[in-house]
Amino acid sequence: MRERKDLSLGLIGCGVWGRVILRDLLSLGVRVHVIEANAEAAAKVQGAHQVSAELHELGAVDGVIVATPATTHAEVITALDAQGSEAPIFCEKPLADNSSGAQVLLDREGPPLFVMHIWCFHPGVRTLKELYQQGLIGELTQIRSARCNWTSPRRDVDTLANLAPHDLSIFQYILGELPEPSSAMAEEIDGQVVGCTVFFKNSDGADCLLDVSNRYAKKRREVRLHGSEGVLVLPDDTAGVVQHIAAGGFIEADSTTDYVYASVSALITELEAFLDALISGDFSSLCSVRGGAEVVFTIDTIRKHILGG
Numbered sequence: 673m674r675e676r677k678d679l680s681l682g683l684i685g686c687g688v689w690g691r692v693i694l695r696d697l698l699s700l701g702v703r704v705h706v707i708e709a710n711a712e713a714a715a716k717v718q719g720a721h722q723v724s725a726e727l728h729e730l731g732a733v734d735g736v737i738v739a740t741p742a743t744t745h746a747e748v749i750t751a752l753d754a755q756g757s758e759a760p761i762f763c764e765k766p767l768a769d770n771s772s773g774a775q776v777l778l779d780r781e782g783p784p785l786f787v788m789h790i791w792c793f794h795p796g797v798r799t800l801k802e803l804y805q806q807g808l809i810g811e812l813t814q815i816r817s818a819r820c821n822w823t824s825p826r827r828d829v830d831t832l833a834n835l836a837p838h839d840l841s842i843f844q845y846i847l848g849e850l851p852e853p854s855s856a857m858a859e860e861i862d863g864q865v866v867g868c869t870v871f872f873k874n875s876d877g878a879d880c881l882l883d884v885s886n887r888y889a890k891k892r893r894e895v896r897l898h899g900s901e902g903v904l905v906l907p908d909d910t911a912g913v914v915q916h917i918a919a920g921g922f923i924e925a926d927s928t929t930d931y932v933y934a935s936v937s938a939l940i941t942e943l944e945a946f947l948d949a950l951i952s953g954d955f956s957s958l959c960s961v962r963g964g965a966e967v968v969f970t971i972d973t974i975r976k977h978i979l980g981g
Contacts, residue, residue: 686707727751793942800895815897916931
């Protein structure tokens with residue numbers, strides 16, 4: 673059987689995040705051909721087997737990772753298809769910056785396409801789901817997530833499209849589906865969304881609340897699962913524990929238990945899953961193009977609520 677070190681990958685786009693992906697691919701022993709049209713960004717690439725400026729210069733590879741701006745994903749993937757690439761594609765989130773682009777990628781005929789929803793590979797989120805499925809909090813009544821910090825280096829999409837896909841993918845991962853947005857309230861500056869609070873109603877009755885913002889001085893990452901018999905909390909992306917707060921008590925909870933999870937890189941875990949899928953042909957562990965498209969569709973629905981539609 674082939675091993676990871678036998679694989680060669682194309683990495684389309686090697687900006688700030690693309691260089692992190694490249695670093696981790698190299699740590700896994702993969703040969704990487706980088707395609708980066710920006711000369712300044714290309715000059716910062718280190719360790720790649722080859723660096724080229726044009727997509728047509730990408731030779732035969734086992735898989736392709738697309739890490740260009742979200743506004744270009746549909747264009748890049750369509751171009752790969754047009755030049756006859758047969759390599760499975762792993763595309764950075766969001767799949768596209770609007771529903772029409774997502775629909776194009778959902779309807780395309782070509783090599784398998786998957787979406788890099790990294791939080792589905794975060795050990796804390798996985799522990800959260802496992803504990804919930806064990807029945808620790810009984811019937812799920814509510815999910816709350818908060819993803820806030822000050823400003824963003826991204827200029828291709830606004831705060832909603834940048835931050836919300838993470839939490840939507842977490843909802844999708846835990847519930848098995850995306851809940852329907854019922855209302856939204858946004859903060860805008862110069863016509864651009866910089867913060868948004870969204871309420872959802874899940875088909876089984878559990879409410880969901882999402883809060884994203886680039887107007888918080890301190891970084892905040894929290895996911896809470898409220899149930900009929902207690903609460904599960906991932907208090908931070910680097911906390912290393914999921915807290916189980918037992919129901920009961922009046923001023924204080926009956927008990928709080930910390931479940932420690934392994935401190936492993938979600939990106940490494942995600943990349944390993946893609947590499948192993950290229951070897952085995954089993955891509956079931958990856959986020960599907962349909963799931964990625966549903967995230968984009970949901971964001972556009974949220975925008976309609978913001979506009980009062």
